Every structure is written in C-alpha cells, then in structure tokens.
Amino acid sequence: MKIQLSPNKEVYNFCEPYIIAEIGANHNGDMDLAKKMIDSAVECGCDAVKFQSWTPKSLIAKEEYDRNQSYDDSPKKHFGSLKEMVEKYYLRDDQHEELKNYCQEKGVDFCSSPFSIEEIDMLVKLNVPFLKIASMDINNIPFLKYAAKTMKPIVVSTGMSTLAEIETAVQTIRNEGNQNIVLLHCISIYPPKDKDIHLRNITMLQQAFNLPIGFSDHSFGASIPLASVALGACVIEKHFTLDKDLPGWDHEISANPVEMKTICEDSKKIAAALGNVYRTVSDEEEQKKSKFRRSIVSSKKLTKGDVIKETDLAYKRPGTGIPPNEYNYLIGRKLNTDLEEDSLFNWNNFE
CATH class of the missing domain: 3.20.20.70 (Aldolase class I)
Incomplete structure (x- = not known):
C-alpha cells in the first residue's frame, strides 16, 4: 500500500x-x-x-504539575519545576x-x-x-x-x-x-x-x-x-x-x-x-563473465587424432571459450588439430 x-x-x-x-x-x-x-x-x-x-493547559493536569516540582537527579537536563519547563519550551x-x-x-x-x-x-x-x-x-x-x-x-x-x-x-x-x-x-x-x-x-x-x-x-x-x-x-x-x-x-x-x-x-x-526478490544479472555483471569465469583448456600438449579424456582438461581464465559446465561434451571426442598446453578448446578443434 x-x-x-x-x-x-x-x-x-x-x-x-x-x-x-x-x-x-x-x-x-x-x-x-x-x-x-x-x-x-x-x-x-x-x-x-x-x-x-x-x-501548559493542553497536555498536563494540575495534579501532575504539583507532583513534579523539581528534577534534582539531572540538573544538566532540567531546571525548576515541570510547569516552569513546559512554560519555557x-x-x-x-x-x-x-x-x-x-x-x-x-x-x-x-x-x-x-x-x-x-x-x-x-x-x-x-x-x-x-x-x-x-x-x-x-x-x-x-x-x-x-x-x-x-x-x-x-x-x-x-x-x-x-x-x-x-x-x-x-x-x-x-x-x-x-x-x-x-x-x-x-x-x-x-x-x-x-x-x-x-x-x-x-x-x-x-x-x-x-x-x-x-x-x-x-x-x-x-x-x-x-x-x-x-x-x-x-x-x-x-x-x-x-x-x-x-x-x-x-x-x-x-x-x-x-x-x-x-x-x-x-x-x-x-x-x-x-533491490527486489527476483534473481537477476545486470548488464555490467554479464560483461564480467568473459573476464572472471573460466574456460576449458588443454592440461598438456595434445596431438591431432587424440581422443579426449577427463585428465586432458583443465579450467582457467578467461571465460571466452567452452564453459566448464560443458566438459562432458568434450570427453570421447577426437581432435582434428594439434594443441599446445593451456590452449582454449573450441568446437572447431574436433572431428
């Protein structure tokens, strides 16, 4: 509302x-x-x-004024009687x-x-x-x-x-x-x-x-x-x-x-x-993915014709290549090119 x-x-x-x-x-x-x-x-x-x-008349009754003649407990805050303070303030x-x-x-x-x-x-x-x-x-x-x-x-x-x-x-x-x-x-x-x-x-x-x-x-x-x-x-x-x-x-x-x-x-x-309760990724954060996330790279030097095993894969920045969550699609595929260690995989590397 x-x-x-x-x-x-x-x-x-x-x-x-x-x-x-x-x-x-x-x-x-x-x-x-x-x-x-x-x-x-x-x-x-x-x-x-x-x-x-x-x-002085709209808030406090006479009985209350009569009961509060002084505030000796805290001289810094108060002076005189309640009525005197109300009148001043x-x-x-x-x-x-x-x-x-x-x-x-x-x-x-x-x-x-x-x-x-x-x-x-x-x-x-x-x-x-x-x-x-x-x-x-x-x-x-x-x-x-x-x-x-x-x-x-x-x-x-x-x-x-x-x-x-x-x-x-x-x-x-x-x-x-x-x-x-x-x-x-x-x-x-x-x-x-x-x-x-x-x-x-x-x-x-x-x-x-x-x-x-x-x-x-x-x-x-x-x-x-x-x-x-x-x-x-x-x-x-x-x-x-x-x-x-x-x-x-x-x-x-x-x-x-x-x-x-x-x-x-x-x-x-x-x-x-x-913000709000809905999970969102801002445009600025989206742009960070390519820099901060990882890609699948070769863990060692590989040769044309090699069949990819899980031990052939490593995961490093930048995030511009094949993402780590797609690693299972690489396993068992045959390379159509030689790759140096730490090379980013792309889908054109495979037969």
Missing part, C-alpha cells in the same frame, strides 16, 4: 525512507536555535522537521507559523505532533502535510477520530501499545473514512536497551495491517534506524539536536548533525541496495 505523505513524497514499505528530524522541544524555547536546527536538518538531507504542539501559535514559513523557504516539510483538538485545528490551518500522533495518544479514541476527520494522512507511533490497541487505533481512523495511515514501530524508552527494540516488529506490522510501516527511534547513534531500513521501514523519525549537552529533555538521546547525515545518506544506499 502506498500513501502520499507529503506533496513530494509517496511512502510504501521498502521505499527510500522519508526522514523526519524530530526537533520536538529541543529548540528549548529559542526561535533562533530552532531555525539553526532546521538549517542543519536540511544540510543533513532530512525530508521533514517535526515539532510538538502543546501548551512550548511553541506559541505565532511561532508555529513563523517556523512553518521558515521551513517552506528552506524546502523542507514542516510537521508537528498535536496534543489537543485545538492544536489539530491550528496545524490543519497551517496546512501541514500530515498529522503525527504520539505514542501516548494511541488509545485516545476521541482524539484519533478528530484527527482522522481532517483527512490528513495520519502517522501513528506505537510505543507502549499492544497489538490489540494498535488494531483499534487503525480501525478508529478507518471508520472515519481516512485510509491514509502510516504506523511507526516505537519503543517509548529513552534510550531503550538493544534487546528491547525488537526491530522484527516492523515485519510483523507490515503483515498484520498491510500499511506502510516506519520506525520512531530513541536509541543512541545511527545503527538501529539504519537497520530498520533493511526491514523495509519507509519513515524514520529520529530526535535531532545540534549539541547533546544542551539542557532539555531529549538532547542526550538525539542524533547530532553527523549522525543524522549518516542516517540520511546511508538509508538511501540501503534502500537502493535491497
């Missing part, structure tokens, strides 16, 4: 993957930093940059528009994860190419219904979910008449242990839902997302930062520009190298 994910990109399993640089809140509330990150993502070769659309409506326009100037898709109905409306008004549903909302049925009704393509991360919950989410979207769904295999641990990533879930989801399947990655480095391409992941979403040591929630597990460029460039190579 193929989905037109953006005006410039159709995605399907085993296609050249659509690469999303997940900036999220890594802009740290700084628009200049956000634009520098967009510039860097473009230089790396990303297809899209993604933000997160939430406000959330994008205002006008900032969404500013960043969307900046992305348009730079030739990269702008997208975001909404966390409320109002934010869906805002993103639709900005004409984002698709709506990204975070893993936390895969069981948020009213939210999924509202997103589906926009008829925008819906990209759903599947972290923390059972197969039954994924099935319910897919059916909820389809029931609203929206068939444009991409699922992202995801493990909502930052970072997950290698043994807990289960990349083979990509194959399972492809078979279970007949939908384009991608991968939302929270591991360190480039190796795991690149491995997902070999399994057919058509979208790769990877957190992105300019500096892993910046304060904030996700910088440490994000790809830096070197890693992101590796993902962008090498994923294209992997997708091209996968």
Whole structure:
C-alpha cells in the first residue's frame, strides 16, 4: 500500500525512507536555535522537521504539575519545576507559523505532533502535510477520530501499545473514512536497551495491517534506524539536536548533525541496495563473465587424432571459450588439430 505523505513524497514499505528530524522541544524555547536546527536538518538531507504542539493547559493536569516540582537527579537536563519547563519550551501559535514559513523557504516539510483538538485545528490551518500522533495518544479514541476527520494522512507511533490497541487505533481512523495511515514501530524508552527494540516488529506490522510501516527511534547513534531500513521501514523519525549537552529533555538521546547525515545518506544506499526478490544479472555483471569465469583448456600438449579424456582438461581464465559446465561434451571426442598446453578448446578443434 502506498500513501502520499507529503506533496513530494509517496511512502510504501521498502521505499527510500522519508526522514523526519524530530526537533520536538529541543529548540528549548529559542526561535533562533530552532531555525539553526532546521538549517542543519536540511544540510543533513532530512525530508521533514517535526515539532510538538502543546501548551501548559493542553497536555498536563494540575495534579501532575504539583507532583513534579523539581528534577534534582539531572540538573544538566532540567531546571525548576515541570510547569516552569513546559512554560519555557512550548511553541506559541505565532511561532508555529513563523517556523512553518521558515521551513517552506528552506524546502523542507514542516510537521508537528498535536496534543489537543485545538492544536489539530491550528496545524490543519497551517496546512501541514500530515498529522503525527504520539505514542501516548494511541488509545485516545476521541482524539484519533478528530484527527482522522481532517483527512490528513495520519502517522501513528506505537510505543507502549499492544497489538490489540494498535488494531483499534487503525480501525478508529478507518471508520472515519481516512485510509491514509502510516504506523511507526516505537519503543517509548529513552534510550531503550538493544534487546528491547525488537526491530522484527516492523515485519510483523507490515503483515498484520498491510500499511506502510516506519520506525520512531530513541536509541543512541545511527545503527538501529539504519537497520530498520533493511526491514523495509519507509519513515524514520529520529530526535535531532545540534549539541547533546544542551539542557532539555531529549538532547542526550538525539542524533547530532553527523549522525543524522549518516542516517540520511546511508538509508538511501540501503534502500537502493535491497533491490527486489527476483534473481537477476545486470548488464555490467554479464560483461564480467568473459573476464572472471573460466574456460576449458588443454592440461598438456595434445596431438591431432587424440581422443579426449577427463585428465586432458583443465579450467582457467578467461571465460571466452567452452564453459566448464560443458566438459562432458568434450570427453570421447577426437581432435582434428594439434594443441599446445593451456590452449582454449573450441568446437572447431574436433572431428
């Protein structure tokens, strides 16, 4: 199944993957930093940059704010209370528009994860190419219904979910008449242990839902997302930062520009190298046969009238003569000419 994910990109399993640089809140509330990150993502070769659309009221209840007054365990990443961080890091409506326009100037898709109905409306008004549903909302049925009704393509991360919950989410979207769904295999641990990533879930989801399947990655480095391409992941979403040591929630597990460029460039190579399941020999490889393969040659000096025995045959390059797999047709035949040792046989040598 193929989905037109953006005006410039159709995605399907085993296609050249659509690469999303997940900036999220890594802009740290700084628009200049956000634009520098967009510039860097473009230089790396990303297809899209993604933000997160939430406000202090749309995502977190008062009880949660009250419980999280400080994060003393990691001063480098956090400051003050949860409420103070949310207040600093959330994008205002006008900032969404500013960043969307900046992305348009730079030739990269702008997208975001909404966390409320109002934010869906805002993103639709900005004409984002698709709506990204975070893993936390895969069981948020009213939210999924509202997103589906926009008829925008819906990209759903599947972290923390059972197969039954994924099935319910897919059916909820389809029931609203929206068939444009991409699922992202995801493990909502930052970072997950290698043994807990289960990349083979990509194959399972492809078979279970007949939908384009991608991968939302929270591991360190480039190796795991690149491995997902070999399994057919058509979208790769990877957190992105300019500096892993910046304060904030996700910088440490994000790809830096070197890693992101590796993902962008090498994923294209992997997708091209996968080819198809049909055994073929390219024109270039066909031309190598005459140079690399062997021909049947005389193992010793032979005389006109000799009857060829298997011990008279050797097999050496080049491959321009009689091929080794036809050796049995030479045995028992009589020569009509003398041959020096190491001479290539041809069919005119025989009576």
